[in-house]
Amino acid sequence: MLFIATSLTYFLASAFMDPRSNYMSRHPHPPIASIDRSLDLANINDKTPILLRYARWLRGIVTQWNWGLSPEQAPVGPAIATRIWASVQLVTIATILSIVFGVGIGVYTAIRQYKWQDRALGSLATFFLVVPTAVLALVVVYLAISANNLLGQRIFYVTGLHSYGGGNPLLWVTDFLQHLVLPTIVMTIPGMVGYHLTQRTYLLDTMNADYVRTARAKGLTLNKAIRRHALRTSLIPTAVDVAFSIAGIFTGAVITETVFAINGLGSYFVQTINDNDINGSVAIAAFGGACTLAGALLADIFSACIDPRIRLS
Numbered sequence: 001m002l003f004i005a006t007s008l009t010y011f012l013a014s015a016f017m018d019p020r021s022n023y024m025s026r027h028p029h030p031p032i033a034s035i036d037r038s039l040d041l042a043n044i045n046d047k048t049p050i051l052l053r054y055a056r057w058l059r060g061i062v063t064q065w066n067w068g069l070s071p072e073q074a075p076v077g078p079a080i081a082t083r084i085w086a087s088v089q090l091v092t093i094a095t096i097l098s099i100v101f102g103v104g105i106g107v108y109t110a111i112r113q114y115k116w117q118d119r120a121l122g123s124l125a126t127f128f129l130v131v132p133t134a135v136l137a138l139v140v141v142y143l144a145i146s147a148n149n150l151l152g153q154r155i156f157y158v159t160g161l162h163s164y165g166g167g168n169p170l171l172w173v174t175d176f177l178q179h180l181v182l183p184t185i186v187m188t189i190p191g192m193v194g195y196h197l198t199q200r201t202y203l204l205d206t207m208n209a210d211y212v213r214t215a216r217a218k219g220l221t222l223n224k225a226i227r228r229h230a231l232r233t234s235l236i237p238t239a240v241d242v243a244f245s246i247a248g249i250f251t252g253a254v255i256t257e258t259v260f261a262i263n264g265l266g267s268y269f270v271q272t273i274n275d276n277d278i279n280g281s282v283a284i285a286a287f288g289g290a291c292t293l294a295g296a297l298l299a300d301i302f303s304a305c306i307d308p309r310i311r312l313s
Contacts, residue, residue, distance in 0.1 A: 009285040042069040068279030087264040094187035102195025110203040137259040159261040202234040239302035247291035
């Protein structure tokens, strides 16, 4: 499936992207022979038959793990590897916090359905659900700058992931956290709100199931019946959602990366489209497909770990 999807992406990108326009839009544009030479070096010349270009591209990946060059003759593979690492640093902590706090609040509000805690947290979640990520990021940046000015020193950094170039590990970690805290807040809040609302819905559905009512009829308290029976079943769709969101976690942080000037995979994906970078966009699509397949496997594993009936079947 990954091979077919990536191959189809290559043909679609070759059909809709026009790397030649990058050169023809310059005034004056380079000589046609020079343009053809540059496009040939990157194997994206539209004058070359598409099947021949595809064969060269596929041979380079299989034999050398070479994902090709951009229209500017920059290697695609190293560029993506660097940005994947930046995205991993950016999204890992935010994803964990989103899941932990979102699921926890969802369970808390489901048990207290229609009480003031549920209404208050639900209203707050609805508010953050409709706030655009760009607006939330700008507000967080404004508050951080105000806090820095109020304290008279730079506590929060609003651009990049690193600025310390020395060899002290403690200072390196401190600098990294100072850069990471703001984008983590921006990415954690929307994710937490999503998991809160979905987990609340899933748990409310299972709380009224026959096996939960039977457990309560046998003498279990509501909290024990939920913890031992309803919660595990309600966590299955949440675990599946988390697993299948892996690809989006890496490629979907475009706004956050743009606001905080972080060279991650999301901003690189937008850059490849704007630059008519066929090889770069296909490589990112292949990475996203691999993440989706990994998510499918993890979803099965999580479901089997949570629900014993799946292991027995």
